[in-house]
Amino acid sequence: MKRFRFSYYLLALAILLLPPQTHATQRCLRPTNFCDTISFDTEGRLGYGNWDWECIRDWRFSSIIGAKPGPQFTTRPVYGGDMFAYAVQFSFKPGNLFDLIGTSGMANGLLTFQSDQPFTVTNGTCSGHSANDNKPSLLSTMVRTMDLPQPHSTNSPRCLHFANFCDTIVLLKSGTLAYGNWDWQCKGDWSSTPIIGNAEVGKELATRPGSTYLPFAYSTEFVFKPGKLFDLYATEGYWDGVIVARKDQPYALTDGACGPGDVDLTKPRMTAP
Secondary structure (H helix, E strand, O other), X not given: OHHHHHHHHHXXXXXXXXXXXXXXXXXXXXXXXXXXXXEEEEEOOEEEEEEEOOOOOOOOOOEEXXXXXXXXXXXXXXXXXXXXXXXXXXXXXXXXXXXXXXXOOOXXXXXXXXXXXXXXXXXXXXXXXXXXXXXXXXXXXXXXXXXXXXXXXXXXXXXXXXXXXXXXXXXXXXXXXXXXXXEOOOXXXXXXXXXXXXXXXXXXXXXXXXXXXXXXXXXXXXXXEOOOEEEEEEEEEOOOEEEEEEEEEEEEEEEOOOOHHXXXXXXXXXXXX
């Protein structure tokens, strides 16, 4: 366990040595019917920030990231030292409305936690006065919804390979969304790190990697580009900006779920320095 934690510190150091993108104007997003708030910033087509999903005036630990067009914010929330089982995506729609979609990965499909919920955005970071304790948290509605039947994709799985890294992602598509599991440790584990994103507009995937009791420091966003290339962005939140962790890296998609033969340990991990 100590060796595993040490690799996290090395990666954090390597990412911090990269130049962050500059800050724009910080803002506060408030879902109208819930006590949650998101302090966020934008730079170019990227949005990043921190989600106080427990309504405790804490905008430090649950970083969140997204990309436009879409637009959306995505993360895997953290509470204490534990990680939520679902990667969740706020999908913003015309009329200042959002849907909140979650997935625990390939095995359990997509789950709609909320749909057509109103929100407002104000200038400046969220503060202690931003949350309304008389309203429920989105977390409380998530917990109730997780017991409901979940729709599954009728599409066959595909395996996302990275030419220069041993990581793989098993993917399914449901409507305009893509979801699955990222074997970010190259252990042949396509169950513990869910990932979600837009399969059509934007073509991106995002999550916060980590095992149940060891969350990764950064929320991460794959942005896929023409020529079978991707960039990987990472953020700890609105005060640190967005780091370009990987740039113009090649990838390929193959039919069928990823398997042990797809893990090439002669290549480094994407999240290792």
